[in-house]
Structures are given as C-alpha cells and as structure tokens.
Amino acid sequence: MPEDEEPRLIAERRRKLERVVASGRLGYPYRFPDAVPTATVAAVARALEPGAEDPARTFAVAGRLGPVRQHGKSAFLDLHDRDGHLQLFARVDELGDAGYQAMLDELDPGDIVGAVGHPVRTKRGEPSLRVTRIELLAKALRPPPEKWHGLQDEEARIRRRHVDLFASPASRARFRARSHLVAGVRSYLGERGFLEVETGVLGPVASGAAARPFVTRSNYLDDELPLRIALELQLKRLLVGGLERVFEIGPVFRNEDLDSTHTPEFTMMECYWAYADYLDMRGLVEGLYERLAGVAAQALPDVPEAAAAPGVFRPPFDVVDYVDALESNSGITGLLDLPLEELRTLARKTGAPIPENATAAKCFDKLFDKYVEPTLVRPTFVFDYPTATSPLAKAHRSRPGRIERFELFYRGFELGNAYSELNDPEEQRKRFLAQAGDDPDASYAFDAEFVEALEYGMPPAAGLGIGIDRMAMALTGATSIKDVVLFPQSRRKR
C-alpha cells in the first residue's frame, strides 16, 4: 500500500519509527536485558514516603505503554507488563531537552518500550520509576483501543484476541486462571500416580461418544481419517497395556454448532484408574474440585463465582439418585419399566422434538435436562444412570437396569462424568451393536480393535471425563464458552 493511501494513524506512527531509525538506532532492537517485573519496582517504591526517591537503586522495566500524560517539561507514562503496571515519571531534568523531546516525538501509547531509572513515589503517592533512559523496543503501528473501555464488540474481541488480551485486564486474568486450573488438574493427578499421555488426534475410528466427527484425509494412507471425538477408548487400551493410572488433556472435535456452551473443538480431560470403581472415583473428583476451587479463588479474587468456590466445593458434595430425582421432579413412576414408546411420549411433553426412532438414551436425557438439571445448583453428584444412557459403563453390581455411573453438576454445568468401566469384551460388543442399530448419526461407532484389546484383559477400572472449557467457565464465572477459549471458531471474513 503506497504511503499516501495508508491510514493516517498508521502513517503517523510509522513516521515516528522512521525518526528512530534515522537517528541511527534500531527500530526493532534485539533485547532489553535485566528488566524486572513492574511489580518489583512498585513494591520498592511503595515503601517510600510520598514525594521521596531512592536514587541509590536502579531498575530496568519493559512492557507496553498505556496512557501518556504530558505535563509540559515532565510526563507520566503507564507501563504494563505481564504482572501489573508501573507509572514512569519522565522529566526534562534527567533526560535533557533533546532526550525528552525525542521521547515525546517517538513514543505512542501501545508501543513496547524499555525504561531504566530510580524508584520514586510521587507526591500523590503513586509508586513510579523516575526515568533516566527510555527506549523503543517495538513500535505499535496500529493504535490500541480506547483506554477506558477496551474492545467491547464480541466479534472484535475474538478475531483480535491479542488486542483484547492487552486491552482488557479481566480477559487476561480469566485466561491466566484457566491455565492455572489446568496446571492444578495436572499436579493433583500427578501427585496420585497418574501418568499424563498424548494419544493422538487422528484415528482410524471416531468412537467413545455420540457425536459426528470431522473427517480429514491422509495422502500417505490414501484414506479418510476422522478426528477423535473422545479420548476414552485409546486410554483404556493403555490400561490393557499395564499403565494402570493414566490421564490425557487435549482437544477433541465434534462436528456441531457453536453456542454459549458448545464449540466444535474443545479440551477434554479423561482419567482412568485401574483396580478402582466409580465410588473411588467420587472421592478423587471431590478432592480435585476442592483443589481447583482454591486455585480459582486465588487467581480471580475479584470474581464472585471464583471467590466463593472454596466454600461451595467443600466435600462431601450433595448426592441424588438419577431415577429418584427424575421421578420425584416429574411425577413419572416406574421410569425404568416404561416401554420405549411411552418414554418417547413423555419426552415429547418437555417440548423437545423427539423423532419416531429416538433412543431411550435420548429420551432420558431430555427428561433429565428438563426436570432435574435446573434444580442442581450446588455441586451435586447424580448416581446410577439407566443402562441405556451409556454403552461403555459396567452394569450396576446390585441394581438391575442401571449402570455404575455418576455425573457432577453445578449451576447447570456438567463438571464430570465417571463410570465403573465396562471391561467384558462380549458385553462391550453387544452394547456397541445395540447402539449402532438406533441412529447412525449419533451412535457410538463400533471399534473392533477396542473390543479385541479388551479380549486381552483390562483390569477393573474407574474412568472420569471432564470438559476443561466448561470447568473453566464454572470456576471463572464465564457465561460463554468463548470467554474461556482463546481462539474460538468464527466464519471466514469476506
């Protein structure tokens, strides 16, 4: 783009950059050594009396310039780095006429700069750095958003997440909190002897959940490959292999729409524990959320949902029985003995469109969503689902028609799903085939290699799945999954 057609704000900033280069300095220098976090300098300066300076100590800081308040022969510049911010106090006395003027002529809000100087506390009490040297480290050719509001438009915040992050402290804090939560999952499981693994995204079969896969293509294999929709079957094969305690945190892909709680690519944590059952897993889950609630409260003390989490997630969590809860909330009786057709009729009464060939699993889900889920506000385990709801869970040891499964709910979020895992290959084969007959789009794909693996013997085991994005939503107070996913899908801009 010729310069005279370049947007004038960018052209203006480019001129300032050219001024730097013309004076023999690098426009984009290579390093700025010895910078300390702004928080370090702020702590030193905060210990001074208002108006006092500590000329004996010299610090270097680096970061992005915020608002600049010029004041004739002195100026205040805000500098933001990953840990906080610090006010720079620049005066003609220290910088000299030429140096001071060069600073004003060359720097803009949004620039990446390095500064050196002495800790000082202004008369108004603001911890600051009295600047003896300030240097452009990278020019912001594009202006930052308005200093008070940042980016407000949801589309802009997603498409220009890099801008959203530096302009919005709340956004930055939320993603930092998510990272700490994931680290909390890793450390909690690691301390308990669980081995973290990566099993790969491209598989010959997409199974382990009811969802339509994305399909990609291998030139080498000359074949179509589905992207995984769950981690379950591969992790269970690791139990067969003797790894005994494994978990994976990684992306899974389900070919569906994006809304406030769904996104086609999301992060799943699954964990498998040999020689344990779902009752053992319940204790593991309680301890995990107790830990994560503490992480959230520490990371986001100003967010009510996070600050309250340690009190809310104090074990033991509430427990309800799936069938009891559904029957008592809906008035339905004999739920497990209802013929499928009657189940469909009842499910239709919730307002959900139930197709002629709807599975019992779908009907149960709709009824549960309608009658039970909204009532689960405190963290609550729902125990012992009907057999039809999952083909991968073991039959209940004493309750006919049920499987050993629980889910954890909190304020409309599903925060975990656990089973005593089915490890009988013959039974597994039957369940897969029963599913495949119902709805080819939404069924669990038959995975012959998985059934064969079970024939080598898988130890009795408990399994757990947690949608990391929804966990992060619940604990950071986010109302949209886009607020906890850095780069959600959006349509190509034309």
Add this chain to the structure above:
RNA sequence: GGGCCCGUAGCUCAGUCCGGUCAGAGCAGGCGGCUCUUAACCGCAAGAUCAGGGGUUCGAAUCCCCUCGGGCCCGCCA
C-alpha cells in the same frame, strides 16, 4: 436450520421509532500551552464507503429487499 436483535471515525458510543443543518461526541492521533499527573487539563485544526449491494423517494445512516459478519434464544449437540 428457525426467531429476534446488532454493524456509524483506529476505539467507545449518540443519531434510526417519526426520512429533510443527522455526519455528532469522548478517547487515541496532529499543532500549541503547562515540571506531581493518573480516564490529567486548556485551546486550535483534522479525521466517516453510516457493513456491502439494490430499491422506494424531490431527498435515505434512518423505510423496503438481498448479501456478509456478529450477538441472544430455540433446535442440533454433552
């Protein structure tokens, strides 16, 4: 896929109902002033494909249609 809503300067927003000084403000940027400000302040000048296209009209940011992008709700989907 269905319904409702939104898109105005780099950013944050008025203006749209009810067509006619409706191209407006603040921030950012330019010029000038100011050596303790912190959403600094004061003065001056500038900055717009009103998402895009078509239509109605003497006249459209405003009314109608189509397209693009986004948001919310529903559906699909854990």
